[in-house]
Amino acid sequence: MAQTVTPILSVHPTRGLVDEKFKVALENLPPRFPVTLHSLHRSEDKDYWEAFGYYVSDDRGRVTVSEDVSLGGTYTGAEPMGLLWSMRPVPGSRTGLRLRKMDVRSPMVVLISVYKGHVFEGFREQPPMASAVTERWYMAPGVQRIDIREGAVRGTIFIPPGPGPFPGVLDMWGGGGGLVEYRSALLASHGFVSMALDYMSFETFKTHDECLSYFEKVLSIIQQHPQVIKDRVGICGLSLGATVTLTMAAYCKSISPRCCVSVSGSHVFPYGVSLAEVFQFKEMDMGKARLDEQKRVIWHDMILPIPTDPQRKVAMGRIKCPLLVVNGDDDQNWATVESAEDMAKMMRAAGNDHLLTTLTYHDAGHLIEPPYIPHFRASNFIIQHSKQKVVMLWGGQTKPHSDAQEDSWEKILAFLRQHLYPCPSSSLPQAKL
């Protein structure tokens, strides 16, 4: 059959962790042959996501995605992981979708295919020349997953394989609520006992102190785990979770984190003068919320200007542990960059700014997540206290946002390792060379 092209498509590793790079390669093509590499994923919500890049084989009939340049598609340039991070819902999908893995015990399954020529649509209507399946896991083999239901505390603990002991991390997501496990699962795959906490589904607190006791209790659950090094527990939070993180770092009395990571967060209480008021499901003052031309909600200005009244924000001068702040400067949801500037100012005045490291990513948005998951500029969101369904603008441009996710994740892991993993003691006997 003169027209038969039977390329050999490979993806390595065939089964990887979500933050592991893969190598996609094609061989046995004719030389200088145009192909489209396509990725397809069906989410837990049953929506289809896809990405694609245009390539031309070299003189040996090969395409090597990690080195070659994509000439078009959903990503361009030499992008080893473009087939994952540039995914978007296929044409005809529901709108406002967000891709999140809620069941971390199973992998994300991605179908990588190669089509003849440079194709931008109709992937379903024509058979590819070849395809391969790859799995992307949040949990490394050997990681244990344990449900935590202790009183009002609802969460999931992930424990790395091995005897331990391990450092611990309390992991919190944003105001969208729910029990989101994937970052914790990934942290455990990197050697941290990590607890994902659902902190939005419980009874409201009457006072600031009640609120703090709750979070202190959660932190102590981690600290008291037999496989956790007591004095090596940190906190990581995104969005509202970051505000909780900063609050705990500043005000918890009986227990204190060894270090903190605040992703797309602010030290300004969303309204009122304490965190407790957030959990009383009070109506936020929507006066400063805006809508863009596509009726997407922009909350960026809600906390602007940054209040000068110290009661309206976390007392940053009280923080005694290293703090890593990660933000995107195209964050449309929260004024995180302005907050970070104010945090630095407060800490400078208090003399503890040596504890602060700030990473600001140009053109990244609000939802800075573990790498290679698609970026979406806006998505459907249910406002907790009013149960109102809106489309929330998170911000960010796809390529810079994906780069930010990749870079920040490495830096977050390095930061956690540096502060939570005990340094090897130099007093230990060494091998004679």
Add this chain to the structure above:
Amino acid sequence: MSWRSCFYFLRAAHKTLYTLQEQLGLLGRSGIRPSSTMAQTVTPILSVLPTRGLVDEKFKVALENLPPRFPVTLHSLHQSEDKDYWEAFGYYVSDDRGRVTVSQDASLGGTYTGAEPMGLLWSMRPVPGSRTGLRLRKMDVQSPMVVLISAYKGHVFEGFREQPPMASAVTERWYMAPGVQRIDIRERGVKGTIFIPQGPGPFPGVLDMWGGGGGLVEYRSALLASHGFVSLALDYLSPKVAVADDQSLVYFEKAFNIIQQHPQVIKDRVGICGLCLGASVTLNVAAYSESVSPRCCVCISGSHVLPAAKSLSYVINDGYKHMDKLLVDEQNRMVWRHAILPITTNPDEKLDMGRIKCPLLLVNGDDDQSKATVESAEDIAKMMRAAGNEHLLTTLNYHDAGHLIEPPYTPHFRASNFIIQHLQQKVLVLWGGKTKPHADAQEDSWQKILSFLREHLYPCPSSSIPQAKL
């Protein structure tokens, strides 16, 4: 392979792992609350990438956050389907930055030495106190081999169970890539398993046969499918499969046809791969079949010395008739290599290699104690030279490799228990080979086998297809 069955397996594997950990002694159980003020605490960070790999994929094992110039033992542990424990270990010393990188650093001792990225797998052997004559084989290819990699303080050669490691990691080794389909074949009297690669196809096909031990051995086929070949693992010796007394090649021709006729197989791109007795069958089919012609053949540790017109059972029995040539060594292990020596000059007693019409790859180890494969290969070359078809022949001889040349990174064993099928007699057979050269042979030959199959079975891209203008 559903995620659900994978999860249950992992959970079961993890329970086993956890039991191992308990035996190794979890720090928490001693009642001591760990804190970083314990001066002797070393908390290295151990990583294995990829965490889940194909059996023939290399991995990178690395340690960091150790003190500088700190002696450690890297240890691997695997519990086989037969419930035996296998282990390997290497001695390392961290560099000035407190790191050990197994793919680059030299092991100073243990079950392997030198810079051996995969030594923790191929140098495994049964743990002390195990049953004897063990062979490591994965019969259920729908689940992975689970290996526990641990780091111990100092250079340890025993007592791995009695002391807790500093750190461990679990890695999975899979014979089936995601998307590969596994289908039982019970048709026209043929018993086997077909593995189909992911994708629309069509694909080249391979008929895959093992040796005289019999049974349905799937793992090489599963791996071939993971590399883009529809592969049929064939059971041709089990009592239920009444082929042994069949004098013709009909059973094998039927099996070959089943592959050819599969809707996802390129009809004229089907080859045959066989080991040991399977290799002899391969040559028999390639030389004498009138209804099927393989596009290419791979013969591992095989011989052409068998009478063509006779049934398999005759061939097998015949081999045991030359008892005076079957040695038993000082450890009571059967050494069968002399059975066919010297290579007969009588053309009726061997396959006519001049009849081979397709490319043929021979893979042998020169320390093969079970079959005189090197001598056979020399005779094959001689016959083909005389017949004028020698250009089809490629021979790979691996120095100090033994008989059982398998896909890479699974352990080598110089001898193992074997049941002589028709006598139902259990013996210990000497396969030969020295561990490191044998492991190298498995790695190198597998790559060459895959290239050979790709070269001859994957259609070359046509140069008449329109190309992109640069």
